[in-house]
Amino acid sequence: MLEITEGSHAVAEAVRLCRPQVVSAYPITPQTHIVEALADFVANGKLDAEYITVENELSALSACVGASAAGSRAYSATTSQGLMLMAEVVFNAAGMRLPIVMSIANRAMGAPLSIWNDMQDSISLRDAGWLHFYAEDNQEATDLHFLAYKVAEDPTVQLPAFVCFDGFILSHTYEPVDILSQEQADQYLPAFAPAEKLDAKDPISFGMYATPEYYLEFRYETNEAQKRAKDAIAKYGKEFGTLFGRDYSAMIEEYRLDDADTAIVAMGSVCGTVKDAIDEMREEGKKVGLLRIRVFRPFPIEEITKALTKVKRVAVLDKNVSLGSRGGATAIEVRDALYGSTIPVKGYILGLGGRDIRKKDIKNIVDLCEKGIGDQFYGLRKELI
């Protein structure tokens, strides 16, 4: 049913429909509206879950680890500083192969303190073993939660998943969103039934320690599971499309990319602005297209290589920066995907800490890329430097 609702509330509705049995979270802007809504669902009998009001984010995810290991579907949500406080558990949950799903309302990292959007938080944890989904709009932010649980819990995958959507820009924006019915959700996502769990009837040990004779293989196996997640995303993304009309089988989206000279690569809500800018540039005769990355882990390297074969240049937008390197994480990985080709890849770090990104910025970046200028911060206030 189509409803005009706030992004956070739409996400909370999706989480409710996924029937998590344990919800454990801690308030932090701009994520708080999600967990407030979930607490309200529990208080009013609309969600049959244990809601654990933990004392910080480290415990929020730790409680999910316990709940998931004991056999319950577990959910948390956080952002920014909260995500970093739980960073140790983020690695731990992936290493223990627990299919927890966590919403990230993406926000900048301090210092200086910023409550506004960029993607430095989740991107900084890209090596932990979690699946990373990035939504362009609130419809996707909502739908990706169903897909995330479905893929995470698949026996060939068994990995936790971040569902990321831009803080404030999506979390606090009202948009029309089609929310599934409970019957539809149940049809798509069956009850969690892990093959192994903490159970007195069949005692096993979780989270043992591994000597150098064993550790390497654990990391290898987790990486193999990331690779297998590609097939699971294709399968279950297609199933979602067949059932509900919105197909998420592709890890990337191509917009007017077929005959493009310049490809813009980006993730998240900025892609809406990019599409509008592309339409205007096309009217002016500029052949520009977009490659939107919806799944950052596993990284769709083959898909990106293939989609960018025919372009003359690539402009990558990054709302994060790997300080001390050549740029942002997306640019670095896209350049890796195109290694061996002569197509120039230029990175642009922009929008950090909530700085607006406008259509004219996208057009300026295309101009810069055409001139071969890139691998830089974009939109700096020169008077402050």
Place this chain on the structure above:
Amino acid sequence: MAEKKKTCDLFDCGHRACGGCGAALAARLVTEAAGTETIVVSSTGCMEVFSTPYPETAWKVPWIHSLFENAAAVASGIEASLKKQGRKEKIVIMAGDGATFDIGMISISGAFERGHDFTYICYDNEAYMNTGIQRSGATPYDASTTTSPAGSQSFGNKRPKKDMPAILAAHGAPYVATASIAYPADLKQKVEKAISTPGPCYVQVHAPCCTGWGFEGEQTIAIAKLAIETGLWPNFEMVDGRVTKVKKVVRKPVTEYLKTQKRFRHLFKPKLQEAEIAAIQAIADGNAEKYGLDIKLPPKKE
């Protein structure tokens, strides 16, 4: 021929603990008391490492280790999950004193305040033993460790033990107790009581560490007994915040305990540090007064 009774059914033989390890004995006694319908949550530490070198495990009950500081939070999630599934297993946390007194303090406080139903066992060997004997909030006054070494300007650890039982009783824990591996029946009874009491319960088990404290492995029990007999380890029970049971003793001077361990050797050699020993005796006297440890003997007849 009568078969020898197996005593290590749920915490199995073959683990990697040192001979004479107080913590390993605690694990055996706690699992015996808890029984098969138990899920154990361990923090990072000596016990976790010596009992679960992949692909081997000493635990014959379901067991999970996540991190150093989060056992109480992991247990909170397990409890919530079991509740939702209508399962009846009991949850027992096994954590060292570093995990309990120091790094896990926030998650313990949160979990006790929320009132989850679990039993938190702290095996207290009075320092970070897994990383090589560094002081913790549970290290006693004047104990020499690798981060509180005795030296020309120091008598070792500068502070007495943090009073964790009082802190957790103040959280409203319905049952708090101290116990010792030297008194197995008492320890097991306390664990059973903690497990059968709804809500978050705490049992702090004195578990001497031969490697960290510096004594021969066969002395573990004798030293644990001396800790109680000198008043340095009060063995008591608290129900709803009130002390209800105390092990009374005819107290020995603290030197009887201190002289058995290398961590206190600097108090005796090269010369007797009378003022420091008096300060430790004052700690024992304080415990005796606070908990009523002393057995009052009838006056000797002339």
